[in-house]
Amino acid sequence: MRHVFASCLLALIAATAAAQAPIPVVERVFTEGEVATRVSLFSNRVVVVSITENGHQGFLQRMTLPVDQYLIYLGILQKATEELGKQPVTSSISTPGSEVVVTLHLGPNSPRVIRFSPLATVSLELALITGAINDLESLVRSESPSSEELRGWVPQRGDRVELIAGGFALVSEVLDDGVVVLEYEDTYIREFVGPDDRDKVILRVVEPGK
DSSP: HHHHHHHHHHHHHHHHHHHHHOOOEEEEEEEETTTTEEEEEEEEEEEEEEEETTEEEEEEEEEEEHOOOOHHHHHHHHEEEETSSSSOOOOOOOOEEEEEEEOOSSTTTTSEEEEEOTTTTBOHHHHHHHHHHHHHHHHHHSSSSTTTHHTTOOOOOOOEEEESSSSSEEEEOOTTTEEEEEEOOOOOOOEEEEEGGHHEEEEEEEOOOO
16 A cells, blocks of 8 residues: 555656656766766656766757656655665765765755765665666667657658758658658658658758748
C-alpha cells in the first residue's frame, strides 16, 4: 500500500510540475581544469547536458524523457535524497582543479548543495544519486543531436532542412506512410527518409514551406 501511495504521490508531483514553469530537480557540475560538464534534470522531464571550456560553451544537447522513465528517475532521486545523511561524503580527498557539485532541489532543506572530489568516497545514497545522473547523461549523449528538435515536426512540402552530413535539402513530397522525400539543393538527388530515420539524416528545419 505504501508503494502504491508513493507512486501516486510521484505522479502528482510530476503532473503539477509539468503544469508550471520548469524548475530544476537535480543538477551536477563536474569541473576538471578549464572544462565543466553540467547535467540538469528539470520538472518538465527535460534533461540538458552542456560542456563549457574556458567559459565558452562548446556542447549542448537535450532530450525529453517519457513520463514513465521520468517517474522512475524521480522516484530514485526522491528516495535517495530523503535518506541522505548530513555527511554523505565520507572521505576528504583534495584534487585541485577537479570538483563535483551536486545540487538537489528535492527532499528536506532544498536546495542542498554537496561539493566533493571525484575521487572521494561517498555514501550509498549519494552514489545512487550520482549513478542516476550518470544514466541521464548517457541517455542524452546517445540521443541523436536533432531528435529533440524534430520531435514535434510535421513535414510539409517545401520545408527547407539542414542535413547532418552537411548541405541543405527541400521536402519535395510527404508520402502517406510518413516517408519524406528530400531533394538536395546542390545535386537535385532525391532521398527517401522514413519516419524513424529523420533524426539520422536531418539536423534541423531551417525554413518551413509556404
